[in-house]
Amino acid sequence: MAASTWNRRLIRERGLAMGREHVGKGVNVALGPMMNMGRVAQGGRNWEGFRADPFLAGEAAYETVLGMQQAGITACAKHFMFNEQEHKRTTTSSFVDSRTTHEIYAHPFLRSVMAGVGSVMCSYNAINSTYACENSPTINALLKSEYGFRGYMMSDWQATLSTFGSVEGGLDMTMPGDITFDSGDSYFGGNLTEYVRNGTIPEERVDDMGGGGTGSPTSSPPTKPSNTMPSSTAPSRLTSLRSQAARKDAALVFINSDSGEDYINFDGNEGDRKNLTAWHNGHTLVQTMTMLGDITFDSGDSYFGGNLTEYVRNGTIPKERVDDLGTGWGWGMGLGGTLDLASWAFGFWFLVFVLGFFFLLEVEVGMGFGLMLSLSSYLDIASWTLELASRENFEEKAMTASNE
Structure with a gap:
């Protein structure tokens, strides 16, 4: 036009x-x-x-x-x-x-x-x-x-x-x-x-x-x-995050998921990265948090799942906090009573998981491997949605704190 x-x-x-x-x-x-x-x-x-x-x-x-x-x-x-x-x-x-x-x-x-x-x-x-x-x-x-x-x-x-x-x-x-x-x-x-x-x-x-x-x-x-864009990990915001973490028993630091293995390709290193520096300034965030003292970072495909379970078992993260993850926003309402799209997504996929379970149980009787793979896919989606919603909540709180 x-x-x-x-x-x-x-x-x-x-x-x-x-x-x-x-x-x-x-x-x-x-x-x-x-x-x-x-x-x-x-x-x-x-x-x-x-x-x-x-x-x-x-x-x-x-x-x-x-x-x-x-x-x-x-x-x-x-x-x-x-x-x-x-x-x-x-x-x-x-x-x-x-x-x-x-x-x-x-x-x-x-x-x-x-x-x-x-x-x-x-x-x-x-x-x-x-x-x-x-x-x-x-x-x-x-x-x-x-x-x-x-x-x-x-x-x-x-x-x-x-x-x-x-x-x-x-x-x-x-x-x-x-x-x-x-x-x-x-x-x-x-x-x-x-x-x-x-x-x-x-x-x-x-x-x-x-x-x-x-x-x-x-x-x-x-x-x-105009080529220079403000970094999402600006010094003032990092300082705010560090001060918040210092007041807590545990801090969950999320960095971009494409900073690990099997992302694009690297010269002579098919499948894995030689340079373990996290992309999108994720390494800067981790380095800032480690300035607090003796802190151990655990990495994996998901910071929830087995990692979260272990933190609860050893008492680092109270079980009540995990319960709060599942009830505070699980069906679309955040702790402040506002609509949370990520929470609706979790509720939706949870419903899909339940319905899918009974559907697969009915149509895949006698197909054990197929049932296991299908259930695994639903579990992956549910876990991913939970992680997404929690990450969004964490970033929102970090932004609010930095503005204060």
């Missing part, structure tokens, strides 16, 4: 608003704008773009990129290139000549480069029988050389299909990292390191890949005040 106004000021203001929204959420790179032509009328991604007009799409992309990056984030022009249908998008090849490329499909990307776009995303499809994310004629020759693009080329999610071909074809960043989701391996990472060690890929190319947002592999990335 923005493009249909033909209003440059409005389109740029829209880009600025989107950029500010990303900054407000702590996002550094916005995966847009999309500027494909919508050649296929039923294309599932047409709504993301501007319209099937190279001039209008180019000017809208130009103004949008300027607006978004004015907010302090990096815009990403996508999908490069000829990704005009979703049907069989990973197996089709678009055959396009040079004139058609320049006059229609590549023009919005040229205008994005002229606006200083920081990144471009290559697409799933093949271009003249070579996949887009390892297509040197379009990435190296057209985008980087002819158009003078100085940012970095990232792949669409799982659009990377090789190491040597992609790197030599101009790809700078593979996303989301692993070859397939949660596979624990990558075409880059250890594979790229080996190609550099044996001389197949020159080290200078890796330097070029790493310097793609700045124009030089040795310069410092540009920063603006």
